[in-house]
Amino acid sequence: MRKKIELALNSAKVITICAIFSACTKEDVKMDNAESASKPTANLIMASAATVSFVAAPNYQLIWSDEFNLAGSFDTARWAYAPRGTVAWNKYLTSSNNYVSQDGSNLLLRMDNATIAGDAVPYHSGGVRSMGKFSIAYGKVEVRAKFTQGQGSWPAIWMMPEPATAHSTGWPACGEIDIMEHVNNEANIHQTIHNSTVTNANGVSTATHAAAYNTAAFNTYSIEWDPSAVKFYVNGALQYTYSKVSSAGWQQYPFDVPFYLILNQAGGAGWPGAITDSNLPFNMQVDYVRVYKLSLLGNGGFEDTSIAPWTSWGGTVSAVTGNARTGTKSIKETGAESSLEQVITGLSPNTTYKFGGYAKVSAAGESVSIGVKNYGGSAVAVPIASTTYSFGSVTFTTGVSNTSATLYFYKPSTGTVYGDDFYLEKQ
Numbered sequence: 349m350r351k352k353i354e355l356a357l358n359s360a361k362v363i364t365i366c367a368i369f370s371a372c373t374k375e376d377v378k379m380d381n382a383e384s385a386s387k388p389t390a391n392l393i394m395a396s397a398a399t400v401s402f403v404a405a406p407n408y409q410l411i412w413s414d415e416f417n418l419a420g421s422f423d424t425a426r427w428a429y430a431p432r433g434t435v436a437w438n439k440y441l442t443s444s445n446n447y448v449s450q451d452g453s454n455l456l457l458r459m460d461n462a463t464i465a466g467d468a469v470p471y472h473s474g475g476v477r478s479m480g481k482f483s484i485a486y487g488k489v490e491v492r493a494k495f496t497q498g499q500g501s502w503p504a505i506w507m508m509p510e511p512a513t514a515h516s517t518g519w520p521a522c523g524e525i526d527i528m529e530h531v532n533n534e535a536n537i538h539q540t541i542h543n544s545t546v547t548n549a550n551g552v553s554t555a556t557h558a559a560a561y562n563t564a565a566f567n568t569y570s571i572e573w574d575p576s577a578v579k580f581y582v583n584g585a586l587q588y589t590y591s592k593v594s595s596a597g598w599q600q601y602p603f604d605v606p607f608y609l610i611l612n613q614a615g616g617a618g619w620p621g622a623i624t625d626s627n628l629p630f631n632m633q634v635d636y637v638r639v640y641k642l643s644l645l646g647n648g649g650f651e652d653t654s655i656a657p658w659t660s661w662g663g664t665v666s667a668v669t670g671n672a673r674t675g676t677k678s679i680k681e682t683g684a685e686s687s688l689e690q691v692i693t694g695l696s697p698n699t700t701y702k703f704g705g706y707a708k709v710s711a712a713g714e715s716v717s718i719g720v721k722n723y724g725g726s727a728v729a730v731p732i733a734s735t736t737y738s739f740g741s742v743t744f745t746t747g748v749s750n751t752s753a754t755l756y757f758y759k760p761s762t763g764t765v766y767g768d769d770f771y772l773e774k775q
């Protein structure tokens with residue numbers, strides 16, 4: 349598959365490769381744009397040989413993805429089976445690799461009416477969720493998928509809050525973001541917001557939009573989500589915007605807490621109605637899920653040829669191939685006390701930001717800190733001492749006249765640590 353070729357290459361070569369492969373798809377072009385947009389070159393200021401700073405510039409930083417490129421079971425570090433429940437979408441879910449599997453290119457979620465001894469339901473279907481493994485508040489979520497049509501079918505790509513109690517234990521007040529739902533033989537998909545102000549007692553939302561899609565092909569379904577709105581896209585084209593009303597409370601916009609992902613094939617109950625068995629099996633293939641943060645810093649994924657616009661001191665600090673969370677590279681600090689730093693300018697005064705990233709240490713007892721200083725307040729930092737990648741973040745509010753800050757990734761003593769997927773986000 350074309351994207352796999354590209355992902356194996358460093359981003360500097362992507363444009364050249366696309367020129368060679370004249371049949372670049374629309375999706376490839378999009379990916380190229382996303383990558384080139386994250387290049388810091390245009391914003392890099394070389395004030396002197398010793399001083400480098402980066403002018404804050406919004407760019408989407410990939411922080412989590414699954415390309416589903418292995419064959420067999422799904423990655424249990426990212427997903428778990430969505431368990432069977434008692435409501436329409438989950439009543440036939442079956443935790444079996446007959447219904448959730450990977451074929452080396454895609455995640456495959458199936459639905460059929462096979463008889464399973466000891467499980468006397470008329471249908472079985474597959475679904476996974478990232479609950480307890482990954483959730484996100486704000487950013488861009490993009491899913492490339494293809495699914496069959498048929499009477500009674502209901503594939504879905506959607507998000508629910510984590511924890512469920514973040515705002516309300518009750519649905520629809522807790523909120524729901526439906527990136528893609530399709531029913532039966534319709535020529536369109538549905539993108540929908542649920543909360544207590546838009547969803548009625550029958551579960552029907554007024555905050556919904558039906559969008560055309562390429563029925564026989566893979567399509568990309570995505571959202572761009574920030575504190576003011578959730579925007580829905582199909583194949584990169586904006587379809588629908590749900591905006592926060594500034595005077596309203598969380599009930600109108602419960603989308604200020606983390607949400608996790610659900611991918612599932614459902615059917616035979618609720619919205620689509622009964623299944624016409626001759627239309628079975630149904631399936632949804634998912635090529636990838638990619639999640640980005642709208643980040644203001646440069647080279648947060650360390651995929652570039654140098655560490656710029658980061659600088660370093662102490663020990664040995666370098667971008668290395670391997671130990672990556674996303675992409676192919678990570679930042680490594682080894683040897684004596686050391687730090688990776690990025691001076692970021694162009695921030696707004698008296699404004700709150702979050703600096704986040706993922707880190708791990710090589711051995712128990714070691715530690716590394718994600719922190720910020722020189723922003724107009726006391727330095728703040730959070731230590732990470734896990735031997736597997738763990739998330740850490742600090743929030744800080746710039747001083748009344750401060751427009752810059754120094755972000756750092758500091759290792760206080762000997763040892764080896766890795767970091768990846770750093771971002772700076774306006775709060």
Ligand SMILES: [Ca+2]
Binds near residue numbers: 651672673674677769
């Ligand atoms: Ca990386």
